[in-house]
Amino acid sequence: MPKTETQDEKKTDANDGAEKEGGDEGIDRFDREQLHHFMREMLLYRRFEEKAEEAYAIGKIGGFCHLHIGQEAVALGFIGPLQEKDYVITAYRDHTQALAKGLEPGPVMAELFGRDGGVSRGKGGSMHIFGAEQRFMGGHGIVGAQVPLAAGMGWAIKYREEDQVCVCFLGDAAVNQGAFHEAMNMSAVWELPVIYVVENNEYGMGTAIERVSAVSIEERGEGYGVPTHSVNGQDIIETWSFVEDLVKEVRDGAGPQYVEARTYRFKGHSMSDPVSGTYRSKDEVEEKKEKEDPISVLRERLFDAEIMTQDELEALDEEARKVADEAVEFAEDSPFPSEEELYTHVYAELNEHGRLFMDGRDR
Amino acid sequence: MPEITYREALNQALAEEMERDESVFLLGEEVAEYDGAYKVSKGLLERFGPRRVVDTPISELGFAGLGVGAAMTGLRPIVEFMTFNFSILALDQVINSAAKMYYMTGGQIPIPMVFRGPTGAALQLSAQHSQACETWYVHAPGVKLVTPGTPADAKGLLKASIRDDDPVAFMEGELLYNMKGEVPDPDDGDFVIPLGKAEVKREGADVSLITHGKMVNLALQVAGKLEKEDVDVEVLDLRTLRPLDVDAILASVRKTNRAVYLEEGWPYVGIGSQIVTTIQEEAFDYLDAPVLRVTQADVPMPYAKNLEKLAKPDADRVVAACNRVLYRD
Numbered sequence: 001m002p003k004t005e006t007q008d009e010k011k012t013d014a015n016d017g018a019e020k021e022g023g024d025e026g027i028d029r030f031d032r033e034q035l036h037h038f039m040r041e042m043l044l045y046r047r048f049e050e051k052a053e054e055a056y057a058i059g060k061i062g063g064f065c066h067l068h069i070g071q072e073a074v075a076l077g078f079i080g081p082l083q084e085k086d087y088v089i090t091a092y093r094d095h096t097q098a099l100a101k102g103l104e105p106g107p108v109m110a111e112l113f114g115r116d117g118g119v120s121r122g123k124g125g126s127m128h129i130f131g132a133e134q135r136f137m138g139g140h141g142i143v144g145a146q147v148p149l150a151a152g153m154g155w156a157i158k159y160r161e162e163d164q165v166c167v168c169f170l171g172d173a174a175v176n177q178g179a180f181h182e183a184m185n186m187s188a189v190w191e192l193p194v195i196y197v198v199e200n201n202e203y204g205m206g207t208a209i210e211r212v213s214a215v216s217i218e219e220r221g222e223g224y225g226v227p228t229h230s231v232n233g234q235d236i237i238e239t240w241s242f243v244e245d246l247v248k249e250v251r252d253g254a255g256p257q258y259v260e261a262r263t264y265r266f267k268g269h270s271m272s273d274p275v276s277g278t279y280r281s282k283d284e285v286e287e288k289k290e291k292e293d294p295i296s297v298l299r300e301r302l303f304d305a306e307i308m309t310q311d312e313l314e315a316l317d318e319e320a321r322k323v324a325d326e327a328v329e330f331a332e333d334s335p336f337p338s339e340e341e342l343y344t345h346v347y348a349e350l351n352e353h354g355r356l357f358m359d360g361r362d363r
Numbered sequence: 364m365p366e367i368t369y370r371e372a373l374n375q376a377l378a379e380e381m382e383r384d385e386s387v388f389l390l391g392e393e394v395a396e397y398d399g400a401y402k403v404s405k406g407l408l409e410r411f412g413p414r415r416v417v418d419t420p421i422s423e424l425g426f427a428g429l430g431v432g433a434a435m436t437g438l439r440p441i442v443e444f445m446t447f448n449f450s451i452l453a454l455d456q457v458i459n460s461a462a463k464m465y466y467m468t469g470g471q472i473p474i475p476m477v478f479r480g481p482t483g484a485a486l487q488l489s490a491q492h493s494q495a496c497e498t499w500y501v502h503a504p505g506v507k508l509v510t511p512g513t514p515a516d517a518k519g520l521l522k523a524s525i526r527d528d529d530p531v532a533f534m535e536g537e538l539l540y541n542m543k544g545e546v547p548d549p550d551d552g553d554f555v556i557p558l559g560k561a562e563v564k565r566e567g568a569d570v571s572l573i574t575h576g577k578m579v580n581l582a583l584q585v586a587g588k589l590e591k592e593d594v595d596v597e598v599l600d601l602r603t604l605r606p607l608d609v610d611a612i613l614a615s616v617r618k619t620n621r622a623v624y625l626e627e628g629w630p631y632v633g634i635g636s637q638i639v640t641t642i643q644e645e646a647f648d649y650l651d652a653p654v655l656r657v658t659q660a661d662v663p664m665p666y667a668k669n670l671e672k673l674a675k676p677d678a679d680r681v682v683a684a685c686n687r688v689l690y691r692d
Contacts, residue, residue, distance in 0.1 A: 123466055124469065128468070153435065
């Protein structure tokens with residue numbers, strides 16, 4: 001990965017890399033099929049989340065439900081370049097990352113619906129999507145708590161002397177948690193193969209990041225000897241290119257990395273929150289949607305380079321809508337978990353002696 | 364049977380399980396080069412190397428979480444807390460990550476790991492370094508809790524805990540590390556005590572003195588004292604608090620018809636609260652007296668020697684409780 005040879009060689013901005021590679025700002029790196037794949041995937045994420053939004057509005061999905069609309073290029077850009085054996089872990093805004101790591105849309109939607117056919121058997125819900133087989137490790141609800149877990153996965157990779165990489169997503173607000181700083185330090189001390197991606201969507205719930213962070217998000221990763229980077233998370237071509245190179249380096253032993261992905265959330269923090277209002281203006285959101293929608297950004301680049309036509313785009317969108325519709329159908333058709341499931345999966349080992357559950361219902 | 368210390372028994376268990384299973388490793392503060400703050404891991408660095416015996420920074424939340432993350436991939440970490448007092452910093456990872464992971468993944472990801480270290484009061488360490496932490500852990504479904512009170516139990520139960528597929532909190536007695544006791548010779552085969560099995564440490568007919576962990580030794584001392592007054596005390600050591608050997612508790616109470624629970628922790632919603640509840644729900648008709656508890660005073664641990672003595676459960680108070688349930692006042 002080309003790095004900026006400035007006073008701090010540990011800092012990179014992915015723009016510089018893309019520019020140096022030349023040729024229409026990095027688009028030449030990909031063939032037509034790959035570029036169409038980018039569009040197909042991001043449209044699927046968008047349509048999937050829109051379906052979730054609809055289902056929430058009519059009470060099919062309960063609890064908290066955090067949509068990733070506007071941040072699709074971050075999910076695809078940081079997960080797409082990985083191999084199946086690599087680990088991904090994130091916080092509670094986790095639906096599209098799960099799809100990007102290869103989980104089927106139907107079982108993910110069924111999890112949101114709290115159904116037995118959900119990836120976590122309806123016991124986790126929107127915030128706890130897991131796919132052990134696909135090495136999608138959740139889905140964690142406490143801000144920043146997934147960061148030490150990611151370090152543990154990096155630890156396990158080194159312990160087994162394997163060459164996987166772990167990608168850990170966290171929100172901009174999570175850098176204010178102690179867990180983040182403890183994990184960054186340990187990752188550096190033990191040179192763990194983990195890429196920490198801070199999805200900087202500018203707001204922790206309703207609090208603008210500059211109101212609660214003494215320095216910029218990119219700078220918050222400094223102090224541990226971990227290389228820090230910043231990438232335009234609304235541009236899939238830039239993000240994917242950057243991550244693909246970075247993953248190669250980490251796989252070859254470069255150790256932990258800290259990347260700020262600059263992005264923006266088009267919806268409220270969760271479905272219970274307004275899109276705009278007291279903490280950000282409607283105009284701000286509208287302007288971001290107009291100028292920085294990752295799907296529009298890609299569309300314009302593909303149209304300009306004559307790599308995609310309007311008809312092809314519409315066909316891809318139709319396909320995405322169909323998959324999202326089918327995911328809802330799958331969820332609707334899946335039964336609620338049976339009542340016996342209340343007590344399953346609390347313990348992996350039911351010891352021969354003694355009582356594990358103290359509620360008296362087993363008597 | 365050879366006599367070894369509680370510390371040596373734990374060390375043997377760690378070494379044997381690390382030898383047996385490559386996926387077991389130990390991490391925590393001072394466990395490697397310093398040989399452990401309480402020397403429990405003595406010699407393990409030399410034997411197993413720095414890959415498997417790992418000194419961590421003072422980051423309880425961080426390294427507990429790292430252990431959980433490693434367990435999510437199938438490794439079997441043993442996370443040592445220098446004392447469980449410091450583990451309060453790590454409780455988010457214990458309760459929100461380790462305890463709930465298997466459930467909220469719908470059974471996809473078990474957490475086969477051990478959190479271990481000393482708990483309970485020591486000598487004049489005052490409020491922050493002298494407290495019993497059992498209740499913090501046993502409250503959460505998904506965690507198992509083991510509290511050995513003798514060298515043999517320490518060894519056999521630690522081996523079972525390491526092999527268990529769930530997160531196990533393994534709480535040792537800070538003042539027990541030098542205690543000696545008989546432990547089967549390693550050459551005589553694998554010595555494993557299953558979780559969830561209480562043990563009658565002394566049979567008796569008049570009153571059930573039920574307890575766990577370090578307090579087992581105080582209970583036996585009290586039983587000896589009361590024997591001289593012709594009171595036959597049964598000492599039941601729960602050994603593990605989850606799973607809880609309810610059958611053993613009920614069997615003892617049905618025999619003696621009287622019970623006292625002895626614990627180091629605070630009384631309010633303590634372990635004894637659960638035991639009393641279980642007894643009154645399931646053996647009410649067998650009781651000849653209310654079940655009493657002897658606990659630490661409901662205050663933070665004071666430093667001053669005289670106040671500390673007042674705060675801790677002691678033989679006199681246990682004797683008094685036994686006498687009360689026997690109506691011997």
